[in-house]
Amino acid sequence: MLKFEDRSVELRPGETVLEALERAGIDAPSSCRSGNCQTCLHRAVEGVPPPESQVGLTQGQKALGFFLPCVCLPASPLTITRPDDVGARRDAVIRAIEPLAPDVIRLRVDADDFAYRPGQFLELVADGDLRRHYSLASHPEDDPFLEMHIRLHENGRMSRRLGEFKPGDRLHVAGPSGTCFYEGVHEDQRLLLIGAGTGLAPLYGVLRDALKRGHLGPIRLYHGARSRDGLYLDEELKALSRTWAHVDYRPCLLDPNAPAGGDVAATALHAEQDVKDSAIFLCGGENLVKRLKRDFFMRGVSMKNIRSDAFTPSG
Amino acid sequence: MSNLYERLGGENAVNAAVELFYRKVLADGRIARFFDGVDMDQQIAKQKSFLTMAFGGPNNYTGADMRNAHKRLVAKGLNDSHVDAVIENLNYTLRDLGVPEKEVKEVAAIANSVRDDVLNR
Numbered sequence: 001m002l003k004f005e006d007r008s009v010e011l012r013p014g015e016t017v018l019e020a021l022e023r024a025g026i027d028a029p030s031s032c033r034s035g036n037c038q039t040c041l042h043r044a045v046e047g048v049p050p051p052e053s054q055v056g057l058t059q060g061q062k063a064l065g066f067f068l069p070c071v072c073l074p075a076s077p078l079t080i081t082r083p084d085d086v087g088a089r090r091d092a093v094i095r096a097i098e099p100l101a102p103d104v105i106r107l108r109v110d111a112d113d114f115a116y117r118p119g120q121f122l123e124l125v126a127d128g129d130l131r132r133h134y135s136l137a138s139h140p141e142d143d144p145f146l147e148m149h150i151r152l153h154e155n156g157r158m159s160r161r162l163g164e165f166k167p168g169d170r171l172h173v174a175g176p177s178g179t180c181f182y183e184g185v186h187e188d189q190r191l192l193l194i195g196a197g198t199g200l201a202p203l204y205g206v207l208r209d210a211l212k213r214g215h216l217g218p219i220r221l222y223h224g225a226r227s228r229d230g231l232y233l234d235e236e237l238k239a240l241s242r243t244w245a246h247v248d249y250r251p252c253l254l255d256p257n258a259p260a261g262g263d264v265a266a267t268a269l270h271a272e273q274d275v276k277d278s279a280i281f282l283c284g285g286e287n288l289v290k291r292l293k294r295d296f297f298m299r300g301v302s303m304k305n306i307r308s309d310a311f312t313p314s315g
Numbered sequence: 316m317s318n319l320y321e322r323l324g325g326e327n328a329v330n331a332a333v334e335l336f337y338r339k340v341l342a343d344g345r346i347a348r349f350f351d352g353v354d355m356d357q358q359i360a361k362q363k364s365f366l367t368m369a370f371g372g373p374n375n376y377t378g379a380d381m382r383n384a385h386k387r388l389v390a391k392g393l394n395d396s397h398v399d400a401v402i403e404n405l406n407y408t409l410r411d412l413g414v415p416e417k418e419v420k421e422v423a424a425i426a427n428s429v430r431d432d433v434l435n436r
């Protein structure tokens with residue numbers, strides 16, 4: 001039994017999921033048709049795809065049910081969606097909205113049955129059609145709300161709208177998405193979390209999740225900001241690192257006079273020479289994430305040990 | 316005699332080679348620009364496809380697929396010298412992994428055999 005979204009798809013004996021989708025006239029991309037290129041990636045939202053259809057995917061992807069239809073001969077019923085399908089929108093009510101820094105707010109919303117992993121992101125929907133992605137800093141087992149840290153851009157459409165919202169106002173959320181969360185990490189592995197600005201939101205979620213799951217290896221968190229105000233969780237993070245001997249918090253203020261640029265990327269790249277076996281999480285602006293990902297990979301870190309979310313502007 | 320892909324070690328050989336190969340390509344000023352812009356995780360998956368094919372492993376690529384996959388790059392100036400550079404990096408990667416010279420040559424020959432399709436001519 002195979003379903004694509006809410007539609008039944010006939011699966012003939014010996015046929016792959018990709019072949020069945022194509023025969024049913026569903027637009028499904030493919031290229032190598034042998035389980036390597038990942039062009040055909042889909043996600044099982046019900047049922048468990050066979051392990052041979054998940055070879056080469058990250059632990060995070062596997063945990064979320066991603067699989068490769070071109071090499072998938074299902075042994076049990078599957079309901080599948082496109083990889084970027086965020087599912088139905090759900091109602092959300094603002095519980096709290098308050099400043100963390102002059103241009104950063106903390107938004108807490110209540111939404112029923114929203115399952116997620118800390119560090120994933122959701123789609124926030126205002127006024128029916130204004131949609132933006134925001135990462136989750138909350139923890140589903142500790143927090144009864146979804147928490148986001150949002151930088152307000154002067155002329156940003158969502159930014160302006162958020163400036164007007166107050167507790168009790170209604171929004172929608174969809175998702176979650178993303179594979180930048182604590183999965184496939186060894187408990188003794190060194191964790192290296194690097195972010196700038198509100199890139200701290202998912203890292204804070206990951207950090208709390210790692211501690212909750214009993215992570216034992218050293219954890220180092222770099223947070224970059226342009227000004228002291230921008231180190232918006234400074235107190236909480238200092239307190240965390242006092243409580244947990246293996247947590248090392250490194251606030252990084254932008255220093256334009258430093259020889260290598262003085263931003264958090266330069267600081268971390270300089271300090272982190274021996275990273276080969278670390279599990280690395282990178283979040284924030286596109287340039288920061290791209291640069292760190294590339295440089296750490298070139299230093300010998302395997303791509304499967306680098307998880308990242310780039311806060312690419314929409315549109 | 317087992318086939319080339321099996322002699323190299325199959326999927327494990329591809330996995331061992333893919334990141335080494337990708338690092339060499341990104342460090343090679345002659346060709347790095349063709350691999351920029353595309354997300355690195357996606358690029359790794361494409362390189363796995365490339366290596367599986369060059370190692371003589373199971374794949375379903377046709378000449379037309381190879382033309383399509385590289386059309387965008389040909390428009391950016393892809394030519395024989397770049398194919399040579401890719402094959403050179405492939406050779407270095409295999410030697411790093413201790414693959415015997417005979418197999419290195421066989422792999423290079425497979426890669427070379429799709430040159431005209433890759434270059435869309």
Ligand SMILES: Cc1cc2nc3c(=O)[nH]c(=O)nc-3n(C[C@H](O)[C@H](O)[C@H](O)COP(=O)(O)OP(=O)(O)OC[C@H]3O[C@@H](n4cnc5c(N)ncnc54)[C@H](O)[C@@H]3O)c2cc1C
Nearest residue numbers: 132133134135149150151153156157158159198311312313
């Ligand atoms: C996976 C993902 C996760 C994200 N998580 C977060 C998060 O946790 N917190 C958060 O604050 N944002 C996050 N973002 C960014 C967010 O989705 C929006 O892009 C951002 O809030 C701007 O939306 P806006 O409607 O206010 O501005 P828009 O109306 O979309 O843009 C207005 C103007 O602002 C500029 N602009 C927009 N974003 C940036 C930027 N990052 N840097 C510089 N200029 C910019 C644009 O160039 C444009 O001119 C995330 C993005 C992605 C893709």
Ligand code: HEM
Nearest residue numbers: 031032037346349350361364365384397398401426429433
């Ligand atoms: C030597 C013979 C070559 C072979 C056999 C080969 C094979 C392949 C294969 C199988 C793919 C994956 C296609 C897919 O499924 O999408 C691919 C993609 C790619 N190849 Fe090649 N390739 C060759 C030469 C080159 C050269 C010379 C370059 C550039 C210098 C190059 C750059 C790329 C890039 C950038 C992609 C990714 C394209 C994309 O994602 O849009 N290849 N190649």
Ligand code: FES
Nearest residue numbers: 031033038040070
């Ligand atoms: S088409 Fe390449 S992995 Fe499925």
